[in-house]
Amino acid sequence: MSDVIKDLSELRLSYEQGELHEDQVSGQPHLQFLNWFNHALTAHLHEPYAMSLATANRQGRAHVRTVLLRGATEAGYDFYTNYDSQKGLDLAENPYAELLFYWPSLERQVRIGGKVIKISEQESTDYYHKRPRDSQIAAHISTPQSGVIESRELLQQRFQALQSQAQHELDKPEFWGGYRLEADYYEFWQGRPNRLHDRLSYEKQNGVWTIRRLMP
Structure with a gap:
């Protein structure tokens, strides 16, 4: 077996499963996320609640890892961890992060960005138990x-x-508990043929969500 990967250019798939149109999505991104998330659940995907969490420290050095979604409400998206972990240290210095859900069998991806806060000690304790x-x-x-x-x-x-x-x-250990990402940005991605993917973003401006189509 070679210890060098020289060329991966022939490894690609054509995305054929779905489309994403402005007149078919919810005006509220949280509801659109729940729509897609529930679809992923009913499709019996492997851990559809697994998400990549990207953080960065004060110097801008990025770190990414997979964590599990443990709550999704209009208020935000919850996950739990050790406060002394790299993600905890990053969030103490720079409270902004992004989540990424990728469901390859549905040819879908969702990015969610925003500010991260600690949830209440009581909520963390309740979940811990x-x-x-x-x-x-x-x-x-x-x-x-x-x-x-x-x-x-x-x-x-x-x-x-x-x-x-x-x-x-x-x-519950004092060094362990929950965080909540308060979303101010979403991007929904649906794979399409010929790499002409559908991408719709939601951005909150003056309390109102604006939907825009993005170039593939």
């Missing part, structure tokens, strides 16, 4: 998230130690 117990334990021992650890075995030892000690309900 809905998680499986082993996930609660993992939140306690996986800190600082993205920190260096000597081995997988050491991580497993910490997990098993807390698993055997914790016979009662675990409290």
Whole structure:
């Protein structure tokens, strides 16, 4: 097997599944997102609630990772993490971020941008106690998230130690909780033949959402 990828130019698909027209979308982007998201759920896609979260620190250095959507309301889009993680550190310095949902079997993509805030401590606590117990334990021992650890075995030892000690309900760690992205920008992308893709953006101006068609 070659250790060099020389040419990927022949690897491409033709997108044929759908169209996106201004007169067929909701005037409210959150409702349009829910429409597409529910379609992805009913299509039984693998983890349609998985989303890429892009953040950047004060110096403009970008970081991106996949997280899980855990709430979607008109107020915003919720996810949970360790506050001391790279994403938490980035958001403390620069509270703006973007989410990206990509559903390849539907040939659809959604970008959502805006300011990120911490959700209330009570909301974070309520969600924490809905998680499986082993996930609660993992939140306690996986800190600082993205920190260096000597081995997988050491991580497993910490997990098993807390698993055997914790016979009662675990409290939510202070360093763990939720964020909410308050959207001020959306882009809906539908793949089309010949790379003439449909792209509709929603941008809030003076409290009103304006829809624009973008070049592919």
